[in-house]
Amino acid sequence: MRPTPSALLLPLMAGIAAVLTLAIPLPSFAQAVTACLQCHGAQTGRGEAPVPKWQGSVHADNGISCHDCHGGDPKDIVNAMNPARGFLGVPREKAIPAFCGRCHVGIMREYLRSAHGKALGAGGPTCVTCHDSHAVKRATIDLINEASCGRCHPYARAVEIKEAMRQTEGIIGGIEKDLTRLRNEGIDVEASEKSLFSLRNTYRRLFHVVDTARVKRESGTIQQELGKIRLSLTQIDERQRIRKIAGAFVVGSLLLSALLLHLLRRTYDDASPPGD
Ligand code: HEC
Ligand code: HEC
Ligand code: HEC
Ligand code: HEC
Ligand code: HEC
Structure with a gap:
């Protein structure tokens, strides 16, 4: 008996669907489009620069977006950066460990106790000296290298x-x-x-x-x-x-x-x- 066209088509379509699902791995967190990303992504220079850096970061991969660090209202394009909506702005150097430490509490504690933390604001490195602020990658021991650690001592x-x-x-x-x-x-x-x-x-x-x-x-x-x-x-x-x-x-x-x-x-x- 010759198979009917639909009997051939069904497995074929199921096959294509299976290949497509395998070929396009979805990120575990879809990167939500926010007012911050829309407006900053359309800027040039200083305002735009953080966007592509953040896009490849461990934070973007885990759903941590601009407003999770800087505060503000990601749903309201007009009032997005209003301090009344929780906008924090850019942290000064001395405020950076607490800025990151809201989420990385244990690390901030160890850091503040260290020789580096004690030299905060007096030539010591902050979190972003070693990890960057936007292009933050998964941490490995390779972060300890001459270019980074030979800068100050x-x-x-x-x-x-x-x-x-x-x-x-x-x-x-x-x-x-x-x-x-x-x-x-x-x-x-x-x-x-x-x-x-x-x-x-x-x-x-x-x-x-x-x-x-x-x-x-x-x-x-x-x-x-x-x-x-x-x-x-x-x-x-x-x-x-x-x-x-x-x-x-x-x-x-x-x-x-x-x-x-x-x-x-x-x-x-x-x-x-x-x-x-
Ligand atoms: C309608 C456009 C628009 C939206 C929406 C917007 N921004 Fe901005 N933002 C700007 C502009 C313009 C600047 C100034 C950029 C420059 O200095 O070149 C700026 C500056 C900033 C700065 C630097 C501030 C400083 O003191 O130097 C941060 C941080 C920032 N935005 C974060 C955010 C976050 C987080 C959101 C979402 C909650 C957001 N922005 C939404 C337009 C916008
Ligand atoms: C993990 C936390 C974090 C995230 C996420 C983040 N930022 Fe920042 N951002 C910082 C920190 C910390 C600084 C201050 C860096 C410094 O002093 O070197 C900063 C600085 C800035 C500045 C000022 C840059 C300058 O040249 O002075 C702008 C503008 C900005 N961020 C916008 C954004 C936008 C837009 C996004 C989303 C695409 C974003 N940030 C996501 C932590 C973050
Ligand atoms: C002097 C450079 C330096 C400074 C300053 C620094 N870090 Fe790190 N950080 C590292 C290195 C190196 C590692 C990786 C250690 C390893 O892989 O064994 C790391 C690891 C991490 C990790 C990954 C931990 C894990 O469980 O895998 C996080 C998160 C982190 N740092 C956040 C921070 C925060 C937040 C601050 C500021 C309070 C900070 N770091 C300050 C160099 C630094
Ligand atoms: C709103 C919460 C939040 C803030 C603020 C924040 N982070 Fe994170 N960070 C996360 C989450 C969530 C992850 C992903 C956790 C994971 O999978 O390990 C992460 C991951 C990291 C990692 C990689 C950890 C690893 O396993 O290797 C580093 C390094 C890091 N953050 C540094 C920073 C630095 C530096 C700042 C400040 C500029 C900062 N974070 C601010 C939530 C935050
Ligand atoms: C922005 C400058 C700066 C950078 C970058 C920096 N350090 Fe330091 N480091 C200091 C200062 C300041 C001290 C404390 C004063 C001193 O001992 O010279 C210190 C002290 C130390 C000490 C001695 C701690 C003690 O208790 O005696 C070690 C170890 C160290 N740093 C390792 C590193 C490593 C590893 C890196 C790179 C991942 C690094 N440092 C990057 C500024 C820096």
Whole structure:
């Protein structure tokens, strides 16, 4: 029987739809169009400059927009920048840690206690010196580099703290890779992901103390905790391996019995008299 056109069309359309969904990954937060973005995006120079920088940032990816930092009313084009609508304007240098620290509370606390925080307004770096204000990217240990950390003092003291962090960062990176692999295999690793997430936060916050001795001390404790996650992943891998071997065994036995059955049938057919 020839398939009807609609019987051919349906799977074809379903196929196209599947390819399209795969090809266009939607961001987890759609970037809402606000009055701020509309007006600033249409400006030139100083007013427009933050828009493209922000667009590629970790904040844009997580739905943190102009008004989340600067305040104001994102729905009212006329009163958007009215202080009565909560517009905060541009923070002065000394106000920047509190400006970012509204959301990054723990980091602000560590920073304010550090040699950097104590030198705030007197030659010390603020959050935006190291992270930028609009082009903020996911933080990695590579933020510690000569161009950034050699601006105010010898780079040597930055190298010392970077070396102290490298090993732990390496372990974190390795576990992250394994978690991605296991997740792609369809295994539930949520509990491990949660523990890693909180350890990683604690660890990266620690950098802001810029105290090499303390980083070394706390790295030991954190590496012990990371060791526990590592162990549970090794156990998952081991279980998977056993499951795969068992699976292969079952498939092998099925094939073998099918073959035996086939041979048996042939023997039986050959044995039966013709024209029966
Ligand atoms: C109708 C147009 C318009 C809208 C809407 C608008 N802005 Fe502005 N904004 C401007 C102009 C014009 C400037 C001055 C730019 C310059 O200096 O070149 C400005 C300046 C700013 C500044 C710098 C202020 C300063 O003191 O230097 C910030 C921050 C800012 N806008 C944020 C926002 C935020 C956040 C929103 C949304 C809640 C918003 N804007 C909505 C037009 C607008
Ligand atoms: C993560 C918080 C954050 C977000 C989101 C953010 N800004 Fe800013 N913005 C700042 C900070 C902090 C400064 C002050 C930077 C400095 O002093 O170096 C600033 C400065 C500015 C300035 C003044 C720049 C200058 O040259 O003096 C303008 C204009 C501005 N922002 C507009 C915007 C617009 C428009 C958006 C949305 C596209 C936006 N900002 C999103 C934190 C933010
Ligand atoms: C309104 C809340 C808010 C403000 C204000 C804010 N942030 Fe964020 N920030 C976030 C959120 C939400 C994320 C994404 C969280 C995540 O996925 O890790 C983020 C992520 C980040 C990251 C990347 C974290 C990582 O995992 O690597 C950095 C760096 C960062 N912010 C720096 C800043 C700086 C610097 C400022 C001030 C200029 C600032 N933030 C102001 C909410 C905020
Ligand atoms: C805007 C200038 C500036 C930048 C950029 C800067 N620092 Fe500093 N740093 C200071 C000042 C000021 C101090 C405190 C006074 C001093 O010890 O010289 C300091 C102190 C330190 C200390 C000693 C802390 C202590 O308790 O003795 C370390 C470590 C350090 N910085 C690391 C870094 C690293 C790593 C970077 C880059 C990610 C960096 N700094 C970028 C200005 C800066
Ligand atoms: C001297 C440079 C410097 C300053 C000043 C600084 N940071 Fe960082 N920040 C870093 C570095 C380096 C890392 C990454 C550490 C790592 O990967 O181990 C980082 C990591 C982060 C993270 C990611 C933490 C996580 O859980 O992954 C956030 C968020 C952040 N900083 C926000 C801030 C805020 C807010 C301020 C101001 C209160 C600030 N930083 C000041 C250099 C700096």
